[in-house]
Amino acid sequence: MMFRLYGVAVCAALLSYPAPQSGAVEKVTSEDRRKTPGGMVSFKAVAGWSLRTTANGVVLEAPEPDMHLGIIETKEADPAAAVAEAWREYRPDFKRPLKVTTDRPGRDGWEAAKVFDYETSPNERAVVLARAFKLGQAWMVFLLDGTEPTFEKRLGPIDLIAGSVIPASYQRESFSARKALPLTPERIDAMKQFVEQSMKKLGIPGASIALVDNGKVVFEGGLGVREIGKPTPVDANTLFMAASNTKGMTTLLLARMADQKKLRWDQPVTEIYPSFRLGSPEVTKQVLVRHLVCACTGLPRQDMEWLFEYKNATPASSMALLGTMQPTSKFGEVFQYSNLMASAAGYIGAHIYAPEKELGAAYDQAMDQLIFRPLGMNSTTFDMARALKGNYALPHAFDPDAKVALARMDNNYSVLPHRPAGGVWTSAHDLIRYVQLELAKGVLDGKRIVSEQNIVERRKPQISSGEEESYGMGLSISTKYNVTVVHHGGSMFGYKSDLMYLPDHGVGAVILTNSDRGGALLGPFRRRLLEVLFDGRPEAAGNVDAAASSFRTYLAKERERLVIPAEKNEVAQLASEYTSPELGELKVRGSGASTVFDFGEWHSAVATRRNDDGTVSLWTIDPGTFGFEFVRAERAGKKALVLRDAQHEYAFTEVSR
Numbered sequence: 001m002m003f004r005l006y007g008v009a010v011c012a013a014l015l016s017y018p019a020p021q022s023g024a025v026e027k028v029t030s031e032d033r034r035k036t037p038g039g040m041v042s043f044k045a046v047a048g049w050s051l052r053t054t055a056n057g058v059v060l061e062a063p064e065p066d067m068h069l070g071i072i073e074t075k076e077a078d079p080a081a082a083v084a085e086a087w088r089e090y091r092p093d094f095k096r097p098l099k100v101t102t103d104r105p106g107r108d109g110w111e112a113a114k115v116f117d118y119e120t121s122p123n124e125r126a127v128v129l130a131r132a133f134k135l136g137q138a139w140m141v142f143l144l145d146g147t148e149p150t151f152e153k154r155l156g157p158i159d160l161i162a163g164s165v166i167p168a169s170y171q172r173e174s175f176s177a178r179k180a181l182p183l184t185p186e187r188i189d190a191m192k193q194f195v196e197q198s199m200k201k202l203g204i205p206g207a208s209i210a211l212v213d214n215g216k217v218v219f220e221g222g223l224g225v226r227e228i229g230k231p232t233p234v235d236a237n238t239l240f241m242a243a244s245n246t247k248g249m250t251t252l253l254l255a256r257m258a259d260q261k262k263l264r265w266d267q268p269v270t271e272i273y274p275s276f277r278l279g280s281p282e283v284t285k286q287v288l289v290r291h292l293v294c295a296c297t298g299l300p301r302q303d304m305e306w307l308f309e310y311k312n313a314t315p316a317s318s319m320a321l322l323g324t325m326q327p328t329s330k331f332g333e334v335f336q337y338s339n340l341m342a343s344a345a346g347y348i349g350a351h352i353y354a355p356e357k358e359l360g361a362a363y364d365q366a367m368d369q370l371i372f373r374p375l376g377m378n379s380t381t382f383d384m385a386r387a388l389k390g391n392y393a394l395p396h397a398f399d400p401d402a403k404v405a406l407a408r409m410d411n412n413y414s415v416l417p418h419r420p421a422g423g424v425w426t427s428a429h430d431l432i433r434y435v436q437l438e439l440a441k442g443v444l445d446g447k448r449i450v451s452e453q454n455i456v457e458r459r460k461p462q463i464s465s466g467e468e469e470s471y472g473m474g475l476s477i478s479t480k481y482n483v484t485v486v487h488h489g490g491s492m493f494g495y496k497s498d499l500m501y502l503p504d505h506g507v508g509a510v511i512l513t514n515s516d517r518g519g520a521l522l523g524p525f526r527r528r529l530l531e532v533l534f535d536g537r538p539e540a541a542g543n544v545d546a547a548a549s550s551f552r553t554y555l556a557k558e559r560e561r562l563v564i565p566a567e568k569n570e571v572a573q574l575a576s577e578y579t580s581p582e583l584g585e586l587k588v589r590g591s592g593a594s595t596v597f598d599f600g601e602w603h604s605a606v607a608t609r610r611n612d613d614g615t616v617s618l619w620t621i622d623p624g625t626f627g628f629e630f631v632r633a634e635r636a637g638k639k640a641l642v643l644r645d646a647q648h649e650y651a652f653t654e655v656s657r
Contacts, residue, residue, distance in 0.1 A: 026051045031160075034058070035168050038073045041140050044164035044467070046157045054089055060161060062154050067146030069161055079114045079132040079139050086130065086141035094145075096120075096128060097612070100557045102550040105542040109170030110134060115550070121613035122631050122644070127151045135167050152646030153300065153328055156335035156465045163467030175534040176482035180505035183213040187532045194528045194540065195511065195521070196223050201548045203404045204515040206234035206393050210432035212501075212508045215440060220428050226514070227394045228404055236429040237379060239392040240512035241412060242497045243490030244339075246424040247474030248458070249371055249434060250346040251293050253353075254473075255454035256370050262352045265290040265457055273348045276319075279326040286331050292345035293474040294462035295337045298327030300647045303339055306418055308583040311601050313417035315359035318343050328647055335465040339421040342474065346420020363420060374449050375437055377430035384413065387425035393514035395494020397623035400562060400607065402555050404515070407494035407624025410602045415492060422492060428510055435501050435508035438486070459486055459503070481530060489522050493624040498522040500529070507533060516624065520547040562607040562619060566595040570608045570616055573632070575639045575654035586641065586652045597630070604628075 028045045035042050036057050043058075045051055050061040057072035070090040076082035080101075087094040096118040104113035110133040118128040131142040142165055144151075144158070151158065166172065181187065188211060195207055206224035210217060222234030257263045262272075269276045269287045278284045283297060291297050302325050306313065322340055329336060350363035357365065364382055372380050381387055388409070395407040415423045433444065442450040461470035461477055468480040478485045487500035496518030501508030511518075511525050521544065528540035571588070578586040587598040594605040597620060604620035609629075611617060618641070620628040630641040630652070639654040 023053045028060075033164070036071055036073050036140075039168055040073045040135065040138070041071055042164075042166055042168040043071055044161060046161060049157070056089060057086075059090060062146070062150055062157070064150045064154075067150040067154060067158075068143070069158065070141070070143035070145070071165060072141045072143065073138070074141060075138050077137050077139070079134070080116075082132050082139035083116050083130045083141050086143055090143055090145070100553055102546075102553050104131075104546050104550075105539070106134065107539065108172065109167040110140075111136075117554075119612055121611040121615060122617055122629055123611075123613060123615055125149070125644070131162075133165075140165075148644075149328070149647045153336065154334060156463070159466030159469070160464060161467075172481070173537060174482040175530065175536065178534045180502065180507055180533040181535070183211055183218045183507065183532075188219045190532050191509075191528065192219075192221075192223065195525065197541070198521050198524065198544045199224055199513075201544055202515070202517040202520050202551075203398065204513050204518050204521065205396050205404065206238070206515075207511060207513045207518070207521075208234050208236060208238050208240065208393075208428035209509065209511045210236065210428040210435075212432055212436055212439065212506075214506045215436065217432055217436070220432060222428070226392070228396060228406065234393055234514075235391070237391055237427045238512075239379060239381075239387050239390070239425045239427050240497060240514060241395075241422075241490070241492045241495040242424050242426045242431060242512060243415075243422040243492040243495060244342075245426075245431070245488055245490040245497055245499055246420060246422045247293055247342050248438075248488055248499075249367065249424065249474075250342060250349070250420040251458045251474040252371055252434075252437075252450065252455065253349045253366055254289065254292075254345060255450050255458060257349050257352050258454045258457075259451050263289050263349070265454075269348065272352060276344070276348065277323045279322075279324055283327050283331060289345075290457075290462065290473060291341075292348070293342045295335050295341075295465070295471045296332050296463035297338070297341065298329040298331050298333060298336060299325050299338045299341060300328045300336050301338060301645060302648065304643065304645050304648065304650060305582050306340070307411070307414050308580075308599055308601070310414040310417060315343075315347050315363070315417055318418045319347060319359070332463065335463045335471055339418060342421035343418035344420075345474075350420075360417075360419075372430075374447075375430075375433045375444055377426065377433055380424060380426040380430045382416070382419050382423050382425070384416065384425075392425070393495075393512075395492075395516075395624060396514055397494055397516040397626065398555065399623050400555070400559050400564060400621050400626065402552060402559075405623040407516070408602070408622070409494075411493040411624060412495075414601065422490065426512075428512055431499060431510045431512070432508070435499055435510060439501050439503065439506055439508055441503075481534075481536070483530070483534070485526065485530075487526060489519075491519060496522060498525060500526050502533075505533070517551070520544065520551065561609050562621070563609070564605075564607045564621060565593045566606050566608040566618065570618075570632075571595045573639075574618075574641075577655040578639075578641055578652035579655050580650050580652045583643070583650050583652065606630075 060069045072086035074082040112134040116130040120126045208222040210220035220236035347359040350366045353366040354362040397407040441452040442455040458473040490497040497512045499510045524540040524543045604622035604625045606618040609617040633640045641652040
């Protein structure tokens with residue numbers, strides 16, 4: 001589902017963000033490329049942001065005053081010295097302990113790069129980092145300093161600015177004048193070898209891939225095993241959870257409804273589903289059918305509710321949960337990913353198809369009869385019991401000591417009530433048929449399934465999501481390297497996947513993995529396919545190496561501060577039972593030497609962590625659930641545990657007996 005655990009939900013007033021020292025301030029009115037004062041660096045400024053010139057660079061401020069990006073030139077030959085100089089120029093009073101530094105390969109004209117990440121305490125709700133980029137004998141420094149809610153809300157423009165920072169004289173790699181090379185056996189082997197080698201580096205037990213060229217499947221097969229420690233191999237028909245890759249199939253259902261004149265893309269949703277409600281009546285009125293899966297309505301992620309409390313959840317309660325969602329940005333202003341909106345899209349489309357049926361049954365039937373069967377996706381299903389009976393890959397993740405381990409399946413049941421957003425089980429064999437349909441603009445095996453007009457409508461950019469990246473309707477559109485790539489990722493517990501296709505070149509691919517670390521392979525997999533097709537610079541393998549190394553470094557550093565089993569004196573201060581109006585019950589129980597947080601639907605052992613501000617956190621540590629952070633606190637005189645996502649805070653308070 002592509003969800004992130006930032007540990008967030010910030011009240012900016014808790015932090016002091018005085019304006020950095022600098023010269024005159026310019027309000028940016030349109031996106032355009034600029035240069036730093038010394039002329040070393042070019043970057044894109046974003047409309048609505050403020051730009052302030054400093055002695056050796058610029059500082060960009062978001063519309064909210066609690067988010068700043070600095071782009072500072074230095075003459076330092078040492079990256080640490082360059083970063084220190086940049087912080088002094090941006091804010092002379094900057095003082096934070098350095099958490100960890102990691103190396104990145106040189107890209108986009110930079111010879112090398114290094115990331116500096118700083119310690120923060122959860123109640124600060126801060127994001128602070130620096131990236132140093134080498135050019136000749138000097139280093140340029142990119143600074144990010146802000147609060148986590150604004151970081152999440154403005155992630156699209158932040159990615160756009162950060163991704164646009166290049167040496168001023170550099171010309172980016174372009175494939176615009178090249179024709180894609182055919183996927184010959186040698187090039188197919190290059191893709192297979194890349195995936196196999198990357199799996200070893202990242203600790204991924206199994207993966208399945210498929211490739212299509214000129215409309216034909218040229219390879220489908222598996223690598224590795226379905227379960228660590230057991231010999232049963234993954235093959236082309238092995239089922240994986242494809243998570244958010246469901247979204248494109250859900251909007252394909254809407255396209256079929258549009259073909260049947262049962263809805264229009266520009267039709268208000270309340271016309272076809274009068275009970276549709278968001279937390280804001282004003283936004284509710286603005287939502288057209290195309291906006292249900294555009295990530296452009298201003299509604300933020302609100303995933304914790306369905307990740308924690310799902311035992312009694314239904315499609316109807318998924319729709320009702322939308323009524324609690326409040327926008328945190330203007331309609332159409334910034335990219336904000338919403339799983340619940342995508343879930344609503346599927347159920348509304350299904351209700352139009354079968355209005356007499358319960359929403360979940362209607363959706364399952366509609367997808368089976370209008371999508372899966374016509375496409376020959378005969379093994380694809382939303383039925384967990386059916387998927388787990390046969391040839392399926394088990395989920396895996398790392399434990400706190402960086403060992404690959406099985407992850408429990410129970411957390412993945414959380415998506416079932418919201419399955420149009422990410423509940424599909426599929427195989428590489430099946431999923432590549434969906435990609436074939438996309439490449440052929442609605443035709444498969446000589447039969448038209450959906451009109452060209454409506455299948456292509458889903459790929460039109462609705463909102464910018466980063467540098468040369470936009471979001472359509474359940475599909476991302478990249479124009480990096482001057483070649484259009486339509487793609488989407490998927491993420492559930494222990495499963496990561498991706499699909500991609502080049503509509504102008506007739507090439508596509510899918511990859512399904514059975515590990516949380518599969519997420520680090522998805523971007524490099526797309527890059528490697530472009531390298532193979534266009535003789536691009538060999539960067540994908542280096543990207544995987546850097547991802548593997550930085551992950552080990554971060555995990556080892558975090559492990560230093562985690563006490564496992566949880567400290568007895570800290571556990572003794574916990575209540576035995578807590579409740580949250582949004583997330584349900586939490587019971588604290590012992591299991592041998594371990595302390596377990598039991599949420600009913602799922603449970604995990606926890607570790608304790610002492611934060612720099614004197615607070616104590618309890619982290620879930622079971623493979624697949626690692627990193628849910630609960631801060632010990634007090635609310636209205638009662639013991640409490642506070643959990644945050646990007647823009648929300650949830651308090652579990654003790655149950656009085």
